[in-house]
Amino acid sequence: MKHIVKYSLKWCLAITFSLLCFACEKDANFKEYAYPVPEITGIYPASGYVGSQVAILGKDFGDQIEAVKVTFGGMEAQKIFSCTDGRIIVELPDGAQTGKIGLKVWNHTVESSDTYTVIPTPVISSIKSLNSAGDLFATANDEVVITGNNFGDVVENVSVVIKGLQKDVQANVVAVTNEEIKFKLPADYDESGTVVINVGGYEVEGSALINPAATGDVTALFLKNYKQPFLRGDVSDGEWGTALYWLASDGFGSSLQFPEAYPDGLLAIQSGWGQGKKENAKLYQLATLPPGTYTFTLHVVENTNSGGRYGAVFAVVEGEGVIPNLNKEQQNVEGAKQWTYNPVPEEVLGWRQVTVGSFSEPVDYQCEITLTQTTSVTIGFVTMMNGSSNVKISNIKIERN
DSSP: OHHHHHHHHHHHHHHHHHHHHHHHHHHHTOOOOOOOOOEEEEEESSEEOTTOEEEEEEEOOOSOGGGEEEEETTEEOSOEEEEETTEEEEEOOTTOOSEEEEEEETTEEEEEEEEEEEOOOOEEEEEEEOOTTOTTBOOTTOEEEEEEEOOOSOGGGEEEEEEESSOEEEOEEEEEETTEEEEEOOTTOOOOEEEEEEETTEEEEEEEEBOTTOOEEOHHHHOSSOBSSOOBSSSOOSSEEOBTTOEEOTTOOOOEEOOTTOTTOEEEEEEBTTBOOEEEEEEEEEEEEOSEEEEEEEEEEEEEOOSSSOOEEEEEEESSSOOOOOOEEEEEETTEEEEEOSSOOTTEEEEEEOOOSOBOSOEEEEEEEEESSOEEEEEEEEEEEOSSEEEEEEEEEEEEO
């Protein structure tokens, strides 16, 4: 018995020793890689606006974007376009501050010796024509005043273009201060279009100027992303997404759908089938309309009502970001029990119920408003849905009568 224990102990010791030797040999094959310390030798350009691209020059950056972090005054860049061993291209982020550029590659952090200057972003507060018909009307030779901030004071550094419905028109900039730009329209100007300024290479889009005689489709002057193909504001490529340029209240959820039958997308208001319920949820854009009579047409391609709270309204409302809640559920609204406006809030200039019982054939809905003065408005939708219901729109059109 003693011999059995003795030999068992020897075998255990031998096996343990072998395992230790194997482990030591295995560990000996691992090596810790020492990444070189990156070095910043230059920045180009040395100044810029939020959203502009910045090249960081140097060495030992490697070529792995995921290993790189860049900060401007402590604010991390969210977009790194490329990384090579000697150059990194990034986008200047919102909130960036003038100061040194911080760079982290793997476990090494360094800082630029040079200072990067963040140029204050130009901002447009208002655009007013001196035309006697109204401050958003403009014809040949009219003078227009843009107010705002961060325009600088060098005329040669500022340009103004009217992005017209038919053609683009270059305006003549006559004076610039940090808070004001004055320009004059050419003698042959006969367009309606959106004012776009360029300050030192940075473009800012303002409101529209309309020829008083203009009629017909003026949608492009007041709405963005209003027809197919719709643009996504999210990075996903899935069936559901967020509509670029449209603002949404909390809890609205997805506002775009790309079903097989409509690969160019639809503005979608839906609850159920993967989408959450909507309690006076809103989707809208802001605009400024000059005096006139306007007809709004919505091309609705699908509408389903499967019970529960239900109803959606398209509305044009005086003021910015203020679509009133639906205030009553009642029977027989467009053939179904729906939430709607009753009474209609006084700030609502025009509205249309865009939900019915259910249908599968496209239909157009319209509402009309008349303005006697230039008016800031909110254009969009408000909805109550908590069953499996939807309404989907392929196009919105604004016509000036």
